[in-house]
Amino acid sequence: MRILGLLAGALVMAGGLWGCSEPAEQNELVVYTSRNDHLIKPVFDAYTESTGVQIRYITDNAAALTARLQAEGERTPADLFITVDAGNLWNAANKDLLQPVESVVLNANVPTALTDPDKRWFGLTVRARTIVYSRDRVDPATLSSYEDLADPKWKGRLCLRTSKKVYNQSLVATMIKRLGEEKTEEIVRGWVGNLATDVFSNDTALMEAIVAGQCDVGIVNTYYYGRMKRDNPQLPLALFWANQDSSGVHINISGAAITQHAPHPEQAKALLEWMTQPAAQSLLADRNLEYPVNSAVKPADEVASWGDFKSDDLNVSVAGELQVDAVKLMDRAGYR
């Protein structure tokens, strides 16, 4: 009987909480974001402190949030959409879920290559994906480019992360743009042939495999390297800036956009502009060891210590435009 009492209690509670989803108030913004709570909250807190505007946010992965924006349509409570990877922003823009923003501040702070050509989304931070190698077993003079990793001299020495991760999809998408499908497919097949072991499900595990001697080189996002280096200063790995004699290092962004049906577009624009200003840029980039998009802002010392590099100057929207082709190409090439 006690159990039934408990059950009844639970039901009453459920009933009581039924209608408690209050609408957004004035002076309050709603953000859908795929950025981590511990990365984005300090940024929002700083904004609230300096402007008094409250920010409510929901975290989820970009695809799910995009589906939610689509289902909600005009009734969406979301003002801003903040996510990683240009492909995700491109997809949301392509589904007419984002609105163009004309802003002198944004145009000045965010490089054109990191902005949607139609101004529907803007980069906030830059993430570089480059080559990592074992300092014990690889002479950096033998390294040159992503393409070169398909060379038979790396047979049994290469480690890669799964092709299901969007970072690799974006990398291959830019290669398609630069080199064409045929050449790119040849290279991807070369990579697959050089693999030392099954592909990994994350960058950190990949680097641990290089440390343990399972393979010698790999492709990773630099902040994963930074995190590992922070935990272990003696890490026997180093970054190599790829393609310095050609296209430059592959970069991608985390970025933000104002939703098509944002209830508070003006306030959303103010937040978006603020996020590209120096103070916010450091908050956004440094905590995850990424690069600020605003060239007036220096990256964290730790990040700067990895050296300067030339980055690919293609507009990052290529990652979205050619993502489908990249995924199909990798499936054909047997890159899991």
Add this chain to the structure above:
Amino acid sequence: MPRRGLRSASGASAAALALLVLVPILVLLSAWHQQQWETWQHLLDTVLWRLVGNTLFLMVGVTVGVLLLGVSLAWCVATLDFPGRRWLEWALFLPMAMPAYVLAFVMVDLLDYAGPIQTQLRHWWSDFPGFSARHPLWVVVTLSLVLYPYVYMLARLAFQAQGRAVLEQARILGDGPVRAFYKVALPMARPGIAAGLALALMETLADFGAVSVFNFDTFTTAIYKSWYGLFNLQAAAQLASLLLLFVLVALWLERRGRRRARFSELGGRKVMRVRPRGAWLITLLAFAVLFMAFVLPVSRLLYWVVETRLDGVDARFLNLVWRTFLLGAMSAGLVLVLASWLAWVKRHQSSAGVSVAAQLATLGYALPGSVLAVGIMVSFSAVESRLNAWGLPVALVGGLAALVLAYVVRFMAVAFGPVENALQQVRPGLVDAARTLGASSTEVGQRVYLPMMLPGLLTALLLVGIDVMKEMPATLLLRPFGWDTLAVRIYELTAEGEWERAAAPSLTLVLLGLLPVVLLTRRR
């Protein structure tokens, strides 16, 4: 005729429940009206057949794994006497509280080339050849270790309910213990075992987290590839709806399991003695399972929690714990009530319509969580838009009600199996007898149904509670502002590759899952 009215009303309520589960699935099925031939062609040409093969392999492997572990452990615990039986009996539930993706990560971390085990082996033998931690067999092992409790739990109830008398009769008639097990105990426990297996298989089909840690491509991989990679949610929904075909197979197996079911009343709980050496062997085996599925991953999590110095454990963290618990308790209560109602209606109306409705109401469990979550969101959103058009300012999506309903849709199967099983233990003859002796309906409820069904009801409550607390995709997509749960936090951290920092919420989730397990097993 009031009785007739009641009958049709209860039949209608069963239909309504089925509809609730069915609408999001129909939304997914409606994706078929747009053809996505290009995506299909690509998948057929490249990966699809391998994925179907992998999925079948996984289903067969997990079937063997959970039956082997679940049935044998349940049998030993219910009928044999061995050292440590009393605490192993409940400790063997513990792996239930371990999310599959967490065990998967710990396994890969420990077993991979760069992990501590292989590193040590290479240290001892420099020419140690090494093995792959991401071999398909490890996926089967991992999933079997976290999913066997479904079978164990229901099989144990069944074996205990048989009592000793049945077995004694079999042995008096000249059967040895092994023969008695196969000829008598096993067939009698079959409905429970089949219900447990169906749950384990549905969870296997829907799993994405664990298989992606191993980078083992299954049918779910194709679904997410279409959605995330090819930006094609329609094709993903089409693929997801095909998963239902696999489910039909699982459900058919379960029905078959039930068909020749026979039931007996509760017997005294007496156990057989085993020779000392054999008894210790059983203890050892049971502990080995517990060690692999629980002790090992929990210690690894503890190690990380210490290493990260409780990073992120603050007042907000306590809030997460509280919300997680609240959602689990609330939803489990609601799901149990609805499942009991459905089982009740089904028992008292043996019409084909009702049993089809009951079947449909349990389909939500086998779809990958995030795809189902989208189906739920889209259907709620449509209802919301209609209500708003009628001038009712209701916000469904992003409201607590929607989230709880989503749990109902997803976890109805988890409660329905044990509840229906429990209800079947109460033979109609028993109820008739009580009635003949002059018992009122209330008395029959309190003194016949409740005591006999209580273990099954509690089992259902426990299973759903834990499942809700572990649930990730629907919670992510549908939670109201501020209703972050431990699973949400785990998702955020692991999505950024911060597994070590995810240890604190993971461990807390496991501990929270232990609460109902302990409550259930302490009760005598």
